Amino acid sequence: LILYASSAFWFTIFCYTVFLGTSFFYSNELSRLVMGQEGLESSFQVGVIYIFINGVFYLIQNQFRWEFRSVHYAIVSMVTTVVTMLLSLMLTYGVAWGLKGLLLGMVGGALAGCFYGLWYLRHSFRFRFQWAYLKEMLIFSAPLVPSGIAVFVGLHIDRLMIYHYSTLGDVGMFGMGFRVASIVGVVIVGFQVSL
Numbered sequence: 001l002i003l004y005a006s007s008a009f010w011f012t013i014f015c016y017t018v019f020l021g022t023s024f025f026y027s028n029e030l031s032r033l034v035m036g037q038e039g040l041e042s043s044f045q046v047g048v049i050y051i052f053i054n055g056v057f058y059l060i061q062n063q064f065r066w067e068f069r070s071v072h073y074a075i076v077s078m079v080t081t082v083v084t085m086l087l088s089l090m091l092t093y094g095v096a097w098g099l100k101g102l103l104l105g106m107v108g109g110a111l112a113g114c115f116y117g118l119w120y121l122r123h124s125f126r127f128r129f130q131w132a133y134l135k136e137m138l139i140f141s142a143p144l145v146p147s148g149i150a151v152f153v154g155l156h157i158d159r160l161m162i163y164h165y166s167t168l169g170d171v172g173m174f175g176m177g178f179r180v181a182s183i184v185g186v187v188i189v190g191f192q193v194s195l
Contacts, residue, residue: 005063005121006128008137012059016052023048046103053110060117063124076117084109085179092176099172106179 023030024045031044057080064073088105091097097104118125162171 001067002124002126003128003130004133004137005066005124006126007130007134009059009063009125010129011134012056016055020048020052040099043100043103046100046107050103050107050110053107053114057110057113057117060114060121063121064117067121067124069120072117072120076113076120079116080109080113081179081183082109083112085183088176088179092172099169102172102176 027041027045027048031041032038035044061073061076061080064070064076084106086105087108088102091101091105093101095101162174
């Protein structure tokens with residue numbers, strides 16, 4: 001189990017590091033393409049950092065599920081949601097950082113979840129890597145890639161539509177409202193997973 005978990009963890013770190021480095025290197029061009037306007041490069045970079053940290057958090061969260069540690073799964077989900085909500089509200093409205101505040105709140109929440117998860121999974125993740133185990137996992141999960149892309153598009157199409165028909169600020173407001181409303185979703189998911 002440790003070799004599977006560790007191989008997956010280090011492969012995930014490697015892939016997201018390549019993504020992060022590439023995104024930062026081309027951040028000027030990519031920010032214009034993704035954000036649709038000039039002057040949002042720093043917000044784009046914070047968003048890319050969020051994608052990196054959240055990807056690692058997602059693996060950590062699922063490791064709790066695979067180890068049948070439902071209490072830790074529920075706690076790490078709640079910690080992430082509550083920290084994200086509080087930081088986002090504080091930085092977006094309290095400090096008036098707008099979009100960047102929202103993104104930094106999301107980074108803080110995912111980071112809190114990673115710290116919690118890594119502490120309680122310190123016996124599952126080691127400095128070990130096994131190519132054979134990674135290959136086995138990649139072959140098994142290859143058919144799941146199209147469905148994963150479909151789920152990702154389904155989760156984010158609402159923001160793309162709002163951005164297309166409205167403004168980037170409206171997308172931020174929607175994202176903030178979505179985060180606050182997700183508290184109920186986390187509770188429901190916790191019960192669903194435990195059942």
